[in-house]
Amino acid sequence: MAMAMPALLVTVALLAYPLVYSFWVSLHEQTLGSRRPAKWVGIDNYTSVVTDPTFFPSLTRTVLFAVAVVAGTLLLGMTFALALNQEFPGRSIVRGVLILPWSLSQITLALTFGWIFNSTFGPLNGALFDAGLIDKYVAWFASGRVALIVMAVAFIWSLVPFATLLLLGALQTVPEDLHKAARIDGAGPVRRFFFVTLPWIRDTVLVVAVLALINAFLAFALIYILTGGGPGTETTLLSWWGYTTAFRDLDLGRGAAIFYLMTLAMVILASLTAFAISGRGRQRRAA
Amino acid sequence: MATNGFPPMNRRSFLRGSTMLGVAAGLGSTGLLAACSSSDGSKPTNDLQMHHDAAVGPLFAPYVTYFNTNYKPLRLSTSYVAQDYLTVTNQQLAGGNASYDVLFADEGYLESWSKNGWVSSLKGHSGLDKLVADMNPGVADGLKGPDGEFYALPYFQGAELFVVNTDHLKKINAKAPTTWGEFLDQVRELKRKGVSATPYSPYWIKYAFLMWHQFAAETASEGGGALFGADAKPNLVGNQVARATLERWRTLYQEGLVPKDLFTTDYGGVTNIFGGGKSSFSMRYQAQVVGWRDPKQSRVAKAVKNTLMPGQTRQTHSFGASWMVSDTSKNSENALTLIDYLGGAGKDGSYHVPKNLVATDLGLSSGYRSVDHDPAVLKSWAKWADVDALTEQLGKTVSLGTVTTRSWYPKFADMACATLQEVVLGKKSSDDGLKTMNDFVTAQK
Numbered sequence: 001m002a003m004a005m006p007a008l009l010v011t012v013a014l015l016a017y018p019l020v021y022s023f024w025v026s027l028h029e030q031t032l033g034s035r036r037p038a039k040w041v042g043i044d045n046y047t048s049v050v051t052d053p054t055f056f057p058s059l060t061r062t063v064l065f066a067v068a069v070v071a072g073t074l075l076l077g078m079t080f081a082l083a084l085n086q087e088f089p090g091r092s093i094v095r096g097v098l099i100l101p102w103s104l105s106q107i108t109l110a111l112t113f114g115w116i117f118n119s120t121f122g123p124l125n126g127a128l129f130d131a132g133l134i135d136k137y138v139a140w141f142a143s144g145r146v147a148l149i150v151m152a153v154a155f156i157w158s159l160v161p162f163a164t165l166l167l168l169g170a171l172q173t174v175p176e177d178l179h180k181a182a183r184i185d186g187a188g189p190v191r192r193f194f195f196v197t198l199p200w201i202r203d204t205v206l207v208v209a210v211l212a213l214i215n216a217f218l219a220f221a222l223i224y225i226l227t228g229g230g231p232g233t234e235t236t237l238l239s240w241w242g243y244t245t246a247f248r249d250l251d252l253g254r255g256a257a258i259f260y261l262m263t264l265a266m267v268i269l270a271s272l273t274a275f276a277i278s279g280r281g282r283q284r285r286a287a
Numbered sequence: 288m289a290t291n292g293f294p295p296m297n298r299r300s301f302l303r304g305s306t307m308l309g310v311a312a313g314l315g316s317t318g319l320l321a322a323c324s325s326s327d328g329s330k331p332t333n334d335l336q337m338h339h340d341a342a343v344g345p346l347f348a349p350y351v352t353y354f355n356t357n358y359k360p361l362r363l364s365t366s367y368v369a370q371d372y373l374t375v376t377n378q379q380l381a382g383g384n385a386s387y388d389v390l391f392a393d394e395g396y397l398e399s400w401s402k403n404g405w406v407s408s409l410k411g412h413s414g415l416d417k418l419v420a421d422m423n424p425g426v427a428d429g430l431k432g433p434d435g436e437f438y439a440l441p442y443f444q445g446a447e448l449f450v451v452n453t454d455h456l457k458k459i460n461a462k463a464p465t466t467w468g469e470f471l472d473q474v475r476e477l478k479r480k481g482v483s484a485t486p487y488s489p490y491w492i493k494y495a496f497l498m499w500h501q502f503a504a505e506t507a508s509e510g511g512g513a514l515f516g517a518d519a520k521p522n523l524v525g526n527q528v529a530r531a532t533l534e535r536w537r538t539l540y541q542e543g544l545v546p547k548d549l550f551t552t553d554y555g556g557v558t559n560i561f562g563g564g565k566s567s568f569s570m571r572y573q574a575q576v577v578g579w580r581d582p583k584q585s586r587v588a589k590a591v592k593n594t595l596m597p598g599q600t601r602q603t604h605s606f607g608a609s610w611m612v613s614d615t616s617k618n619s620e621n622a623l624t625l626i627d628y629l630g631g632a633g634k635d636g637s638y639h640v641p642k643n644l645v646a647t648d649l650g651l652s653s654g655y656r657s658v659d660h661d662p663a664v665l666k667s668w669a670k671w672a673d674v675d676a677l678t679e680q681l682g683k684t685v686s687l688g689t690v691t692t693r694s695w696y697p698k699f700a701d702m703a704c705a706t707l708q709e710v711v712l713g714k715k716s717s718d719d720g721l722k723t724m725n726d727f728v729t730a731q732k
Binding site: 118119120136139141142147226227228229230231235244247248249250 | 374381382494546548550556559560563565698708712
C-alpha cells in the first residue's frame with residue numbers, strides 16, 4: 001500500500017480532485033474574477049442549462065456528430081486494416097504513410113481542412129470545377145449541416161490511422177486455422193468476416209468505438225478554427241457551448257454543469273456502444 | 288440564497304485552488320504553481336510591458352523603439368496574443384497571470400475589469416484633467432468605471448465606413464449609392480452583368496462583434512434612432528428601421544448577393560474578398576480602408592473609395608477602444624508614464640502615438656480634438672481617403688452610448704451576432720431576432 005501511495009496521490013490530485021471540485025463548482029453560481037462570493041444554487045445551473053434553447057439542439061448535434069465519427073472511423077479503419085492485413089508490395093510504406101494524419105495536431109488539421117474547403121480559393125472547389133462537376137464554387141461552410149459533415153470528415157480522417165493500427169494488430173491475432181475451417185465449411189469472405197474475424201476482435205472494435213466517441217464529444221479545435229459555432233449556432237456542440245460559457249463568459253458554474261451533462265451523455269452513449277458490440281456478442285456466444 | 292461559506296471565485300481563490308492542487312500532487316511546495324501564476328515578482332521596476340493583439344506587432348515596433356530611446360531608463364517590451372485577444376486576456380486577468388503593465392480593450396470590458404480589480408484607476412496621473420479637457424465629446428464618459436474614476440485613456444475611435452470599388456461601378460455606369468434601395472438595385476445589376484458574383488462583402492462575422500457593429504451602422508444610416516435609451520433600455524422591438532435592415536440582409540443573402548459562407552469566414556478572409564476585387568462594396572473602419580488603399584495589401588488599391596453611407600440620414604456607427612493599467616503592474620508610476628505615452632500626450636506633450644500611429648498610420652480618430660484637427664493629420668488622410676467624404680461621414684457618427692460600458696455588453700454583442708446570423712439564414716424571423724436581443728438586455732440586472 002505504501003508503495004502505491006505516490007501513484008495514488010497523483011491520481012487523486014490529477015483526477016479525483018478536479019472531478020469533485022468541478023462538480024462542486026457546477027452547484028454554485030460562480031463567475032471567475034467576480035468579487036461576489038460564490039452562491040450555492042443546487043441544481044439550478046443544471047436546470048438552467050437544460051431549459052436553455054441552446055441545449056437540445058446542441059445535444060442532438062453532438063450525438064449525431066459522435067455517431068457519424070464512430071461509424072466512419074470504424075468503417076474506414078476496418079477497411080484499411082483489412083487491406084493492410086493482406087500481403088502486397090510496398091505494404092510497409094503504406095502503413096507508414098497511413099499514420100501521418102494521426103500525427104497532425106487538431107489545429108493543423110482544422111487549418112488544413114479550412115483551406116481545402118475554402119469557398120474562394122480552396123483546392124476542392126478548384127478540382128471539382130475543373131472536372132466539370134460543379135458550375136460555380138460551393139460555399140461549404142454556408143450551411144451548418146454541411147459544415148458539421150466537413151468537420152466530421154476531418155475528424156474521421158484524423159482518427160482512422162489510430163483505429164487502423166489497433167484493428168490491424170487485432171486482425172493479426174486471428175488464428176488462420178479458424179479461417180481454414182470456415183472455408184472448408186463453405187463460408188465466403190463476407191461470412192468469414194462477420195462470423196470469424198469480427199467476433200474475435202470484438203473487444204478491440206469496442207475500444208476503437210469508445211475512443212472515437214470520447215474524441216468526438218471533446219471536439220473543440222475544429223469548431224474553434226473553422227466555424228466558431230456558426231453560422232448562427234448551427235455548429236455549436238456541447239463542448240463549444242461549455243467553453244464559451246466557462247471561459248469566454250467566465251460563468252464557471254454553468255460551464256461546469258454543461259460539461260457534466262456532456263459527460264453524462266457520453267457515458268450513456270459509450271454504454272450503449274459497449275452493449276451493442278460486446279453484449280450482443282456474448283449473447284451469441286452463449287447461444 | 289446562502290453563500291454556503293464557499294469562497295468567492297476570484298484570482299486569489301483560483302490560485303489557492305491551484306496551490307492545493309500542487310500540494311496534493313506531491314509537488315512539495317507551492318513553488319512551481321506559484322511561479323506559473325505569479326505575475327512579475329522579480330521584474331526590475333524600469334521594465335514595462337504592453338499587451339495587445341499580435342496583428343499590430345509590426346505597426347507598434349517603431350513606437351516601442353521610440354519609447355525605449357526617449358524614455359530611458361524605462362524599457363518597454365510587448366506581450367502579444369495571437370488569436371482571440373479579449374478571451375485570452377480575460378482569462379489571464381482572472382487567473383492573475385498578467386505580467387503586463389498596460390493593455391488595451393474594446394468597449395464593454397472596462398466595467399467588469401475595474402469592478403474585479405484587474406485594472407487600476409488613473410488617480411495618480413498628473414495631466415489627466417488636461418487630457419480630458421482635450422477629448423472629443425462623449426469620449427470621457429466611456430473611460431470611467433462604475434465608481435466615477437477614470438480607468439482608461441483613449442486608444443482610438445473608429446467609424447464604420449462604406450467603401451466602393453469604382454472600377455466595378457464604372458462597368459454599370461453607376462455612382463456610389465445614396466439610398467439602400469439604390470444599393471440593392473446596383474448589387475443585383477453587378478451580379479446579373481457578371482461584374483461580381485457576390486457584390487457585397489460585409490463583415491457579418493462574430494469576431495470582435497463585427498456583425499453587431501455593422502447592424503448598428505446600417506440602422507443608424509437609415510435613421511433608426513438610438514438602439515439603447517437611458518439606462519441601457521433597448522429600442523429594438525418595434526424598431527421599423529432595424530427590422531427593415533434585417534429584411535434587406537435576408538434579401539441579400541437569399542439572392543446570393545453576399546458570399547454564402549461569410550458567417551464562418553475569418554476577418555482576413557472577408558477583408559480579402561473586397562481587397563481581392565471579388566466584391567464591389569464593403570464596410571469597415573478607417574484602419575481597414577487604409578489597408579485596402581495599400582497596393583501591397585490590396586489588388587484594388589486604386590479603385591477603392593470611401594463614400595457616405597447610403598440611407599436617409601447617411602449616419603454611421605462609431606465605436607472605440609481604450610488603454611488601461613493592469614492591477615498587477617509592479618511599477619504604477621512608470622505604468623502611468625506608459626499609458627500616457629500610448630493613449631495620452633506623452634512627456635513632451637506631442638501626442639506621439641495618438642497622432643502618428645492612430646491618426647496618421649491607421650487613419651482613426653485619436654479621441655483628442657487637438658490631434659484630430661491637426662492639419663498634418665488631415666493632410667495624411669488624403670493618402671488613403673476621399674477626405675471630404677470622410678470628414679462629412681465622421682461628422683455624422685452615432686455611438687451606442689454608455690451601454691457599451693456595461694459588464695454584460697460583450698456577452699450581449701456575442702449573442703447578438705449569433706442571433707443576427709440566424710435571422711439572415713432564415714432560422715428566425717426579423718421580429719423574433721429583435722425580440723431575442725431585446726429580451727436579453729431587459730433580463731440583465
